[in-house]
Amino acid sequence: MIRVKLREDYSNLIFYLSPLVAVALTLFFGSFIFLILDLSPIESFKIFFMSPISNSYGISELFVKATPLAIIALGLSYCFKNNIYNIGAEGQLTMGAIFGGGIGLLFNDSTSVFLLPLMILFGAIGGAFWATIPAILKTKFNTNEILTSLMLTYVALFILDYFVVGPWKDPAGYGLPKSMPFPDAGRLPVLFDGLRVHIGAYFAIIICFITYIVYNKTLFGFKLKVSGLSSKASQYAGFKYKNLIFYTFIISGACAGLAGLFEVSGPIGLLYRDISPNYGFTAIIVAFLGRLNPIGIILSSLLIALTYLGAEDAQLFLKIPSAVGFVFQGLVLFFLLGTDFLNKYRVSIE
Amino acid sequence: MQSIVEFKNIYKSYPGVLANDDVSFKIKEQTIHAILGENGAGKSTLVKILYGHVTPDSGEILINSDLAMINSPSNAKNLGINMVFQHFSLFESLTVAENLILGMNEKIPLSKLKEKSKTICDKYGFNLNLNSPISSLSVGQRQSVEIVRSLLNNPKILIMDEPTSVLTPDEISKLFKIIKKLVKDGLTVIFISHKLEEIINLSDYVTIMRNGKVISTISTQNEDPETLGYKMLGYKVSKAKQISGINFSQEIFRIKNLSTLSKDPFTINLNQIDLNLKKGQIFGIAGVAGNGQKELMEILLNENDYEFSGDIFFKDSNINNLSTFQRKSLSISYVTEERLGHSAVPEMSLSENIFLSMNHKSEFKKGDFINFEKINSFANDVIKNFNVDTPSYNVKAGKLSGGNLQKFIIGREIMSNPELLILSQPTWGIDAGSEAFIKQTIIELSQKGVSIIIISHDLDELLEVCHKISVLYEGSLSRPLNVENINITKLGKYMGGLFD
Numbered sequence: 001m002i003r004v005k006l007r008e009d010y011s012n013l014i015f016y017l018s019p020l021v022a023v024a025l026t027l028f029f030g031s032f033i034f035l036i037l038d039l040s041p042i043e044s045f046k047i048f049f050m051s052p053i054s055n056s057y058g059i060s061e062l063f064v065k066a067t068p069l070a071i072i073a074l075g076l077s078y079c080f081k082n083n084i085y086n087i088g089a090e091g092q093l094t095m096g097a098i099f100g101g102g103i104g105l106l107f108n109d110s111t112s113v114f115l116l117p118l119m120i121l122f123g124a125i126g127g128a129f130w131a132t133i134p135a136i137l138k139t140k141f142n143t144n145e146i147l148t149s150l151m152l153t154y155v156a157l158f159i160l161d162y163f164v165v166g167p168w169k170d171p172a173g174y175g176l177p178k179s180m181p182f183p184d185a186g187r188l189p190v191l192f193d194g195l196r197v198h199i200g201a202y203f204a205i206i207i208c209f210i211t212y213i214v215y216n217k218t219l220f221g222f223k224l225k226v227s228g229l230s231s232k233a234s235q236y237a238g239f240k241y242k243n244l245i246f247y248t249f250i251i252s253g254a255c256a257g258l259a260g261l262f263e264v265s266g267p268i269g270l271l272y273r274d275i276s277p278n279y280g281f282t283a284i285i286v287a288f289l290g291r292l293n294p295i296g297i298i299l300s301s302l303l304i305a306l307t308y309l310g311a312e313d314a315q316l317f318l319k320i321p322s323a324v325g326f327v328f329q330g331l332v333l334f335f336l337l338g339t340d341f342l343n344k345y346r347v348s349i350e
Numbered sequence: 351m352q353s354i355v356e357f358k359n360i361y362k363s364y365p366g367v368l369a370n371d372d373v374s375f376k377i378k379e380q381t382i383h384a385i386l387g388e389n390g391a392g393k394s395t396l397v398k399i400l401y402g403h404v405t406p407d408s409g410e411i412l413i414n415s416d417l418a419m420i421n422s423p424s425n426a427k428n429l430g431i432n433m434v435f436q437h438f439s440l441f442e443s444l445t446v447a448e449n450l451i452l453g454m455n456e457k458i459p460l461s462k463l464k465e466k467s468k469t470i471c472d473k474y475g476f477n478l479n480l481n482s483p484i485s486s487l488s489v490g491q492r493q494s495v496e497i498v499r500s501l502l503n504n505p506k507i508l509i510m511d512e513p514t515s516v517l518t519p520d521e522i523s524k525l526f527k528i529i530k531k532l533v534k535d536g537l538t539v540i541f542i543s544h545k546l547e548e549i550i551n552l553s554d555y556v557t558i559m560r561n562g563k564v565i566s567t568i569s570t571q572n573e574d575p576e577t578l579g580y581k582m583l584g585y586k587v588s589k590a591k592q593i594s595g596i597n598f599s600q601e602i603f604r605i606k607n608l609s610t611l612s613k614d615p616f617t618i619n620l621n622q623i624d625l626n627l628k629k630g631q632i633f634g635i636a637g638v639a640g641n642g643q644k645e646l647m648e649i650l651l652n653e654n655d656y657e658f659s660g661d662i663f664f665k666d667s668n669i670n671n672l673s674t675f676q677r678k679s680l681s682i683s684y685v686t687e688e689r690l691g692h693s694a695v696p697e698m699s700l701s702e703n704i705f706l707s708m709n710h711k712s713e714f715k716k717g718d719f720i721n722f723e724k725i726n727s728f729a730n731d732v733i734k735n736f737n738v739d740t741p742s743y744n745v746k747a748g749k750l751s752g753g754n755l756q757k758f759i760i761g762r763e764i765m766s767n768p769e770l771l772i773l774s775q776p777t778w779g780i781d782a783g784s785e786a787f788i789k790q791t792i793i794e795l796s797q798k799g800v801s802i803i804i805i806s807h808d809l810d811e812l813l814e815v816c817h818k819i820s821v822l823y824e825g826s827l828s829r830p831l832n833v834e835n836i837n838i839t840k841l842g843k844y845m846g847g848l849f850d
Contacts (some may be wrong), residue, residue, distance in 0.1 A: 217719050217720060217722075218718050218719055218720060219709060219715060219718050219719070219720055220718065222702070222705060222709070222720060225698070225702075226695060226698070226706060229695050229697050229698065230691045230692070230695050232653075232688070232691055232692045233691060233692055233693070233694070233695045233706060235651075235653035235654065235674065236651070236653065236674070236684070236686060236692055236693055236706070236707070237674075237706045237707060237709055238673060238674040238675030238676075238678060238709070238710065239675075239709075240673075
């Protein structure tokens, strides 16, 4: 019989080290995947993890991918800390892109310096709006936020679909499902000429800093911590859990919406169907791999961004499908959950 | 008489504690053998080892002088060892007979089992209807079901873990009669308790344990509560004494006609509760657990907008609809029954646990920011003033012993300067030293003019510190009795539901 027992000497140090253990295990088991594919693991890892960042272009691309992941994951950490499982960030990202991008298309001949800030604002509002729906359903009808936020993701994707094949289709776009490009005033400034890394990266760092302050110094952060650890203690302290649900959903939705707007007004420059390679879902892994800690999330977003880049290079040079990147993301999550479980419980076979 | 059980050099350690440290003693056949010790002395661990529930690190158990390998409860049952736990394991929605048959090792038809159970009930005076569902039974009756279930296995040895903690005084004396009769008929009873008088009244021998070690095994014949208490603790504990003969005048808190109408079959509905508390008075709410204490506490705290009719007044203003936060701001403080996960978060530091309860106080905040410096120094004051044994305020609350954490929590609430302090089970499960300290602190607090309500199952504790005591029985609150000239028989009757 397999017996699972709660550990009394649950280690905090191991809690923070376990992401490293998970990454090490991922590399170890990942090498078997390469072996099965008849590839040398060491060479493959070089192509997967080293070559993508061996030049300035590659490093810029790393930040391009890490920026949305970090921003979304930072937002999600508010929900997850509060034991609210918003897994609909992909939909909130899409809604942010529709709202903010919509402003860009509405004023498509504008040259005003206020256009971009307005788009950013509407991006955040769009995402927050979409996240409010599961929050209302949860607080009023006690529905499961995991289901509602996930389902709303598909609704958001269909709404985007409708706009880019319908009213917002570029008349000069040869009938392709995409909008016309945003005006220059609605494009996110890049940090270096010729590279795609944009000012969204600054936003990620600012949000990280604010989040760090909120978690460690403010009453709101304290409320999140208590509610996440014990709902009864949170009631004892007199905190209103329903309000916390709203605030955390709105924050995480706004962050996802911001990330969506940055994608379309940054690297992409217009609206079309596939604006996000599942950033909203991958950010869940980023948040947990970073232990819901703002600085940890920045680090883990860089690592996971690397799996995106590595997958592209692997496709190019190793002739293996880019889905291998998702396999690695999945492995990291799997091993992280595994190490967390084993840190919390002792398993013995009798 | 030969010894039926012999413990030989039993060791058992858990992370951080040695629960049993070289435990050796003998239990004579056909006796009532008590094991006495404070919470955490190792008595529960020891009997769980005897019952096969816990495996010792080393040591031997001899049953009738033969080495016994007891590695599971069913193994123990085959050797004639049965145990009645402190927490019952009964299925609420099944009947008594159905619960009894579920505990049987051998296959037996229900009709035959009923017959057998009825014989046992009649012989020993258990008042049980075999066809009633468990959910309709009182706590005392549930315990009877557990005992009958054990007796059906024809045990040689019956272990009872703190059996009196859930009973009224009347039920306790009935239980003792039953136990004495069982022993006369050949059973050996191992009785665990930390109540000194009970042990002297009931048992023949007592083994005293302290910090996992056996202090001594003696006959109870020449002992009185004081000598036994000294042996248990290793030091003298002075009893707290409430001052009598005070005239209280100013009313602080009043509950008027409070009733609930919940349809949930697993909650107790409160029935027209009236309570009147004066400034500086300590009011005790006695009663066996599960008679509405939880529900009453929930309404007093108002954590979940529990629905009720009637009114609650604090200093002449109606506080029915005020939230927990607002009530705390009015200087009403609470200490809940559950320490970990309710009035303290185990994973958080002591400082953070100060702020948990004090987040309504502006002195600990700078706008939306937390003023940790002030909180830390406040935590230090609590630790100092209330003798909390901890190296620092950064220690996680879960690392403190029960008694230390309770001193910290009560200290925290007292230092928030309440006018009304509501305590639920303030000394439950903590060491005698902390218990005495807390009782003394509560009494001193009342003398400073703070009004206090204590909800407790521990009658001795209430008699020691309260001015007035009412009994909660099935959701109704009895008339208050003055502790000064209290009629214990009447109190016992109240606890059994016989109000006048």
